Amino acid sequence: MLLRTVLRRIGYALLTMLLASLLVFTALQALPGDLATQLLGRDATPSAVAQLRATLHLDRPAWRRYLDWLGGALHGDFGRSLVSHQAVLDEAGRYLRNTAILAAIVIVAGITLSLALGVVAGLLRDRWPDHTISSLSLIGMSVPEFTVSTVLVLVFAVQLGWLPAVVTDGADASVGELMRVIWLPAAALTIVMAAYIIRMMRTSVIDVLGSEYVTAARIRGLSGTRVLFRHVLPNALLPTLNVIAINIAWLVGGVVVVESIFNYPGIGTLMLRAVHDRDLPVLQFIAVLGAATFVVCNLLADLAATWLNPRLRTPGRAG
Amino acid sequence: MSEAQYGITRRSALLGGVAAVTAPWLLAACGDSGGSPQAAAATGTAQKGGTMHIARPPASNAETLDPASSLSAYEYLGALYSRLVKQAADGTATPDLATHWEATPDSLKWTFTLRDGVKFHNGKAFTSADAAYTLAHILDPATKSPQAGVLSPFLDKSGIATPDAQTLVVTLKSPNAEFVSLLMNYNCYVIPADSASTIGASGIGTGPFQLVSFKAAGKGSVKANADYFGGKPNLDAIEFTAIADVQARVNALLAGQVDLVAQTNLDYATSKTVAASSTATTATVKNAEWYVLPMLCTLAPFTDVSVRQAFKLAYQPQEVLDLAVHGRGSVANNNPVIPTDAYYLDYKVTPDPDKAKSLLQAAGLLSKGQDLYTSSYDSVLTPMALAYQSSVKKAAGLTVDVKTASADSYYTDVWIKKPLCASYWYTGRPIDQLLNQIFRAGSSYNETLWSDATFGSALDAARKEPDQAKRKQHYQDAQKILVDNSGSIVPFFADRTVGLSKKVVNYTEYGFEFDYLNIGFRQ
Numbered sequence: 001m002l003l004r005t006v007l008r009r010i011g012y013a014l015l016t017m018l019l020a021s022l023l024v025f026t027a028l029q030a031l032p033g034d035l036a037t038q039l040l041g042r043d044a045t046p047s048a049v050a051q052l053r054a055t056l057h058l059d060r061p062a063w064r065r066y067l068d069w070l071g072g073a074l075h076g077d078f079g080r081s082l083v084s085h086q087a088v089l090d091e092a093g094r095y096l097r098n099t100a101i102l103a104a105i106v107i108v109a110g111i112t113l114s115l116a117l118g119v120v121a122g123l124l125r126d127r128w129p130d131h132t133i134s135s136l137s138l139i140g141m142s143v144p145e146f147t148v149s150t151v152l153v154l155v156f157a158v159q160l161g162w163l164p165a166v167v168t169d170g171a172d173a174s175v176g177e178l179m180r181v182i183w184l185p186a187a188a189l190t191i192v193m194a195a196y197i198i199r200m201m202r203t204s205v206i207d208v209l210g211s212e213y214v215t216a217a218r219i220r221g222l223s224g225t226r227v228l229f230r231h232v233l234p235n236a237l238l239p240t241l242n243v244i245a246i247n248i249a250w251l252v253g254g255v256v257v258v259e260s261i262f263n264y265p266g267i268g269t270l271m272l273r274a275v276h277d278r279d280l281p282v283l284q285f286i287a288v289l290g291a292a293t294f295v296v297c298n299l300l301a302d303l304a305a306t307w308l309n310p311r312l313r314t315p316g317r318a319g
Numbered sequence: 320m321s322e323a324q325y326g327i328t329r330r331s332a333l334l335g336g337v338a339a340v341t342a343p344w345l346l347a348a349c350g351d352s353g354g355s356p357q358a359a360a361a362t363g364t365a366q367k368g369g370t371m372h373i374a375r376p377p378a379s380n381a382e383t384l385d386p387a388s389s390l391s392a393y394e395y396l397g398a399l400y401s402r403l404v405k406q407a408a409d410g411t412a413t414p415d416l417a418t419h420w421e422a423t424p425d426s427l428k429w430t431f432t433l434r435d436g437v438k439f440h441n442g443k444a445f446t447s448a449d450a451a452y453t454l455a456h457i458l459d460p461a462t463k464s465p466q467a468g469v470l471s472p473f474l475d476k477s478g479i480a481t482p483d484a485q486t487l488v489v490t491l492k493s494p495n496a497e498f499v500s501l502l503m504n505y506n507c508y509v510i511p512a513d514s515a516s517t518i519g520a521s522g523i524g525t526g527p528f529q530l531v532s533f534k535a536a537g538k539g540s541v542k543a544n545a546d547y548f549g550g551k552p553n554l555d556a557i558e559f560t561a562i563a564d565v566q567a568r569v570n571a572l573l574a575g576q577v578d579l580v581a582q583t584n585l586d587y588a589t590s591k592t593v594a595a596s597s598t599a600t601t602a603t604v605k606n607a608e609w610y611v612l613p614m615l616c617t618l619a620p621f622t623d624v625s626v627r628q629a630f631k632l633a634y635q636p637q638e639v640l641d642l643a644v645h646g647r648g649s650v651a652n653n654n655p656v657i658p659t660d661a662y663y664l665d666y667k668v669t670p671d672p673d674k675a676k677s678l679l680q681a682a683g684l685l686s687k688g689q690d691l692y693t694s695s696y697d698s699v700l701t702p703m704a705l706a707y708q709s710s711v712k713k714a715a716g717l718t719v720d721v722k723t724a725s726a727d728s729y730y731t732d733v734w735i736k737k738p739l740c741a742s743y744w745y746t747g748r749p750i751d752q753l754l755n756q757i758f759r760a761g762s763s764y765n766e767t768l769w770s771d772a773t774f775g776s777a778l779d780a781a782r783k784e785p786d787q788a789k790r791k792q793h794y795q796d797a798q799k800i801l802v803d804n805s806g807s808i809v810p811f812f813a814d815r816t817v818g819l820s821k822k823v824v825n826y827t828e829y830g831f832e833f834d835y836l837n838i839g840f841r842q
Contacts, residue, residue: 031727031728032725032727032728032731032732033727033728033731033732037728037731038727039379039381039390040389048463051463081380083379083380083381084380084381084535150566150570153570153574157570157573157574158570158573158574158596161574161575164574164576165567165570165571165573165574165576166562166567166568166570166571166574166576168372168374168538168558168560168562168571168576168577169537169538169560170534170536170537170538170560170561171537172534172537172538260563260564260567261564261566261567261570262567263560263562263563263564263567263571265537269563272563273379273380273536273563276379276727277379277380277381279380
């Protein structure tokens with residue numbers, strides 16, 4: 001039963017990735033200009049453009065270029081970047097590693113912190129810690145990430161001088177160098193992301209606290225901590241899981257602004273460059289990757305929900 | 320920021336003639352023009368040694384160290400290479416690898432005497448074979464060098480000869496008395512013979528610094544070349560960091576991670592922030608860019624010369640300068656030649672909105688109005704368009720409708736396509752290149768498609784004229800025709816505000832020149 005669900009979900013995932021790649025390809029065809037005109041800029045004389053297009057095989061029909069790409073991608077060959085001529089997997093791999101490190105820190109530190117704050121706010125509903133946490137998370141939710149990033153840079157890099165403002169080493173930066181710089185972008189992402197998780201967790205803790213089974217557990221005289229860890233937390237986590245999943249998926253696809261402000265050599269930075277240069281193979285790969293992350297995160301969230309909820313775990317007795 | 324901002328600033332910086340022709344004394348004289356506390360860079364004795372960190376906008380992931388390429392990583396070039404001739408502070412050609420040059424009276428055959436005892440960074444001696452190879456490499460269609468279009472009308476590979484190791488002889492197909500000035504271009508840095516396929520990564524030149532590492536759109540470094548023929552540079556090394564986002568570049572400066580932000584014009588608010596910081600300051604490059612509203616002479620209504628004149632008479636240049644760039648620059652009076660140029664013609668047609676009004680009335684444009692395209696490609700384009708719009712509305716009653724196009728494809732879909740748009744160029748081109756490349760019929764950069772036989776023949780006469788005073792007269796005749804009849808509304812020259820650390824001394828930049836030899840840290 002579970003296996004069948006997972007297989008079906010993987011099938012949907014592949015379809016989603018295919019559609020994402022097709023969508024990106026079509027969108028890029030609709031954008032004015034192509035790699036040839038973008039690279040040449042004001043030097044784009046008609047003959048230079050025609051020559052470059054021929055070199056890059058951009059003169060072939062769009063559908064054939066898509067099918068060629070698809071054929072390669074099915075064999076795990078995502079082609080070469082039209083700009084740097086490196087294999088897309090190698091090039092994107094380096095940027096992906098950097099985003100993965102950033103995401104790991106945000107997920108481990110940021111999500112743990114957000115969940116804890118959400119629980120505190122929920123347990124102490126309408127008391128001062130709740131008011132403080134709720135107001136701050138509302139602010140974090142409302143302020144755009146570029147403002148958060150800029151304020152963090154001004155305070156911690158420019159005024160206090162504790163942390164570097166930008167990454168200066170480019171995509172080949174060593175993990176050691178990234179570790180010195182990673183804290184401000186991680187903090188910016190955490191602040192923006194945390195708000196949603198805190199608020200969701202708070203709401204569901206409050207819901208669970210008001211439920212009959214918690215009241216029943218309390219009446220039976222179970223200790224406060226046992227009620228919290230055995231009954232409240234697992235149930236409160238369930239609705240929050242999907243919010244967490246969506247936020248993690250957003251981390252890989254949508255960190256563009258934060259990465260740009262910190263010159264962080266991640267997948268968002270690579271995507272900006274690829275869009276600007278109309279570097280189709282790189283962009284296609286990032287689109288597929290983004291779709292895959294989204295699907296995988298949601299799948300994991302659902303599996304975790306099954307694990308947390310006995311009613312979903314034992315088929316036939318659900319509902 | 321938006322993807323539109325990525326790298327494009329860099330691309331446009333490559334358009335030719337980066338930075339301004341500005342004499343150091345002029346910088347010093349313009350103390351308050353930027354509204355910043357310190358407009359001129361600090362000068363003084365620099366300490367020996369040190370590593371300078373420079374932030375730069377990357378051209379693209381396809382950046383190369385090949386100087387002839389349109390995708391060269393500009394900031395490295397001046398550090399790594401030398402040219403035959405470089406630009407002096409007054410805009411004229413001065414010796415670099417060529418110590419002396421002379422032409423036959425018909426300006427056809429040019430003989431260059433090359434510097435003796437110069438070595439490339441790999442230890443190989445520099446000879447005339449390298450100079451000849453460099454010219455051939457620029458002219459080679461496979462290189463796709465922007466400078467090929469400038470040189471190829473009167474020069475091809477067969478005209479280049481090397482009678483001995485220290486002599487280069489170039490025979491032109493048609494006379495050009497200003498030939499040497501066209502070799503000051505940053506595409507003309509000298510590379511070793513037979514290095515076309517490797518130069519993009521090796522960066523082997525004869526310049527004050529030699530390459531340690533280079534990564535396209537990433538980090539790279541150069542170290543001092545103790546054997547440099549001009550002496551050892553002050554700095555031990557320079558580290559270049561590519562940062563695509565403008566704000567991130569400024570943040571890196573404010574946080575002390577970099578000492579200089581190259582090729583970046585700080586906007587008014589940012590320059591105030593930088594100037595107010597305790598560690599950083601600003602310097603001004605006077606008249607670094609000229610701004611233009613090109614009217615397409617092949618499309619209505621600008622096929623009619625009186626309409627073009629009316630559009631130039633209808634606005635107040637000072638008003639547009641003040642509104643668009645807070646007065647940080649100087650009025651151009653529709654002449655793109657900068658006033659410090661030796662061949663500059665001090666001539667203007669005084670704005671006359673009433674006359675403009677009657678000309679526009681006759682053409683039926685007062686009731687119709689005119690679309691003016693702009694984009695966020697450069698931060699001044701839209702302010703300039705709006706300032707022009709307000710000036711002509713007020714004075715001549717002309718309605719200009721400002722339309723914003725996508726920055727991403729602005730130079731492919733709007734420029735030289737729409738009848739009226741906003742654009743700009745870096746100053747620093749020698750006058751012969753400026754007039755022939757941007758205003759002459761047949762050039763791919765002629766953005767107004769203006770075609771004027773008398774203008775062309777004035778330029779040809781100048782190229783044929785060996786006598787400098789007479790040549791100047793021809794270039795001035797051409798400027799008058801340009802101001803009177805061309806399709807270019809040129810309201811002003813804009814200064815560039817550069818951000819740098821307070822520790823930096825002897826920062827000098829003008830034309831194609833950046834002084835890598837003397838820049839250093841305060842003692």
